[in-house]
Amino acid sequence: MGKRYFCDYCDRSFQDNLHNRKKHLNGVQHLRAKRVWYDLFRDAAAILQEEQTKKPCRKFLQTGQCDFGSNCRFSHMTEQDLEKLSAQVQGEKRLKELQREGADIPPGTIEDWLDKRAQRLSTAQSNRTGGSIRAPSWFLFGNGFESL
Incomplete structure (x- = not known):
């Protein structure tokens, strides 16, 4: 074959x-x-810029459907959708400006969340046990860490 x-x-x-x-x-x-x-994978600013240059699709606004779908040269976004997208773009711009100015804003990665969670759990456990922190055996031996 x-x-x-x-x-x-x-x-x-x-x-x-x-x-x-x-x-x-x-x-x-x-x-x-x-x-x-x-x-x-396009960012919100590029989508907003493209959608603002298009005229609204009459058929989509009247019926909620368009025969051309994503290939339509007219916009399928309502005014509310455009406002939400504009607010998202403004929020992203403010966040970038704050990060450029050196504000201490966490990037929001999963590793950061896991670190914060581990700290919270350890403080909660130390409060319950009276100050001594003891990791469970599955944590010590089950995840590849030889010693903590």
């Missing part, structure tokens, strides 16, 4: 040869799926 090519954007596979791959990669379905995929 030969090698098969799997397209992650379109979630389909086909026989891999030059003609088939070229035909697929230049096809409308693939280009639309690729655009939708990359649109998921």
